[in-house]
Amino acid sequence: MAADGLRLHHRVRRAVRSPQRLLKNSWSFVATFFGCAKAGLVALPVNLMLSPEEVAWLLTDSGTRTVVADPASLSLLEAVLPLVPALTTVVLTGDDAPAELAGRSVLRWDDVAADPTPLEVVVQDRDTLHCMYTSGTTARPKGVLTSHLAVYVAALSNAIQMGHPRGDESSVLLNVLPLFHITALDTLVVPVLLTGGTVVLQQGFEPDGFLDLVERHSVTHLVLLPMMYGALLASRGIVGRDLTSVRLCVYAMAPLPQERIAQLATTFPNARVLLGSGQTECVPGTVFQWPSHQETKAASWGPPTTTVDARIMDPTGRLVPPGQTGEIVYRGPHVMSGYWNNPAANSVAFAHGWLHSGDVGHLDAEGVVWFTDRVKDIIKTGGENVSSVEVERVLVSSPEITECAVVGLPDDRWGEAVTAVVVPADPGVDPQALTERLLSHCREHLAGFQVPKRIHVVTVMPKTATGKIQKADLREQLQT
Structure with missing residues (x-):
């Protein structure tokens, strides 16, 4: 390859x-990836939803020396670069790249890509080929x-x-x-x-x-x-x-x-x-x-x-x-x-x-x-193990909700209480009435110990950049 x-x-x-910001989905992203592969360089795609401090940590931990980005990422780079002393070179796509950024030299992507020197x-x-960092929801990525x-x-x-x-x-x-x-x-x-x-x-x-x-x-x-x-x-x-x-x-x-x-x-x-x-x-x-x-x-x-x-x-x-x-x-x-x-x-x-x-x-x-x-998501409630996925599968079968997540929360009686968080299809629905209908739906399709003890109706879920619901964040939010 x-x-x-x-x-x-x-x-x-x-x-x-x-x-565009920091090489979002674009042909230049793909070309940069294959260029790194051909040159024997390690590509490190960066999650665009991370904060400047988190991006700086990834770049420092990986020993990154060069970053390739879109012009719209200039403000982010200005915040990140002072935190990563080892990063020496910035490559920007577009025609209006500045000569330097936060004390680093800046190269135009087109000039780098057009270099006629044979690569051997x-x-x-x-x-x-690449280094991709995990989401790091419970520890450092x-x-x-x-x-x-x-x-x-x-x-x-x-x-x-x-x-x-x-x-x-x-x-x-x-x-x-x-x-x-x-x-x-x-x-x-x-x-x-x-x-x-x-x-x-x-x-x-x-x-x-x-x-x-x-x-x-x-x-x-x-x-x-x-x-x-x-x-x-x-x-x-x-x-x-x-x-x-x-x-x-x-x-x-x-x-x-x-x-x-x-x-x-x-x-x-x-x-x-x-x-x-x-x-x-x-x-x-x-x-x-x-x-x-x-x-x-x-x-x-x-x-x-x-x-x-x-x-x-x-x-x-x-x-x-x-x-x-x-x-x-x-x-x-x-x-x-x-x-x-x-x-x-x-x-x-x-x-x-x-x-x-x-x-x-x-x-x-x-x-x-x-x-x-x-x-880490198995819920231990009242001496039984409950699969959050099995409960989610039943909940999402209801046409009244578009998304759901099931987590275990600390409970004095049950050890962990099966707790569901749902996003309704109709934002104007009465939360209490929806909760009662969903509990009835669960009782029809689940064993008693699997039925949620509580259901929270929300408008949005915390997610990763790829759309995966962040259950660790949900647990934290529900316990505060």
Whole structure:
């Protein structure tokens, strides 16, 4: 990939609907990524939702010497640069780059990219391609080191799984997820470019504008969060659209009710609907639900990809047989090389020779993975273990809410009280009446100990840049 990267990015199209800052979704982001790969440099995509202090910590911890950014990020850089003395060079896209910034020399991106000097760098397959920091919701973020081989094999695996043929029928992907996240970059964009397809990049998500791009570019592949699909289906602008080009609708991060999957199948008549799962430490996707499983094993994650070995391990390090619950562990070329400068975390992550995911689940007789919950999100209430995901799946099946999260809060009687936080579909709904209806809905579909003790109705959830609800923040907010 390093040798061919700069030949691949020419088929990236751009669709910008908001101001650029710090290399948001753009063709220059993709070209910079492949340029780093070819030059044997380690790319460090930065989460744009972080504060200047958090960005400075990442750059200092990683030993970053050069930053590539958009002109709109000048104020952010001015706040960050004094905090990172080792950072010496700034590269800015656009035509109006200043000569220097906070005492650092500034180069124009176009000048760097147009340098005709032949680049001859030997890049080994196990060399680090990029470092991506985890969200760090409970501790300092950890830098995940991923090799060229891991990204390349994952790209081939994803191309097979998602149906990206090379040739006249190559894929057209419309990507709205942030490229600084491993899902958008490695799981979505790289496989399409590797097989000669086209990527349309959009900044921000707005249903009608998104649908315009689907029609204009005859998009074949969509990847959205469940709440985004809900917004699409609820948009009046979806009526009368020609969406027959779409072959695959992928979702992740949260459950998608069967009713909504059926709506998607009707709206996109030629598309399959696919659930994908994975994590930064094992380049996603690691597990894909086959479309046929939506009828037979709808609550499952599906089987692991052909290039990932997924097993279940008990606390002693023993691999357990199908049907037994334990921690999901992985092996294979997708797995990270390790955490940057964190031997203690590496010892825990690779204990007993497998990558520990932090997810609890089991395999069935056919090797299909059934996810129970994150280890840290299992709720222990009244002597019983409750899967927050199972409760969330029941809540989100109600058409009255668009999003939900379930957490455990300290409780003198129960140890932990099952607590739900929901965002209503109708902002003007009476919260108390909605709560009573949702509790009744839960009592119909859950055991008594699984039914939430409390339901909080809110207008917005705390989220990461990729749309994942931050349960740690919810717990903190609810306890204050």
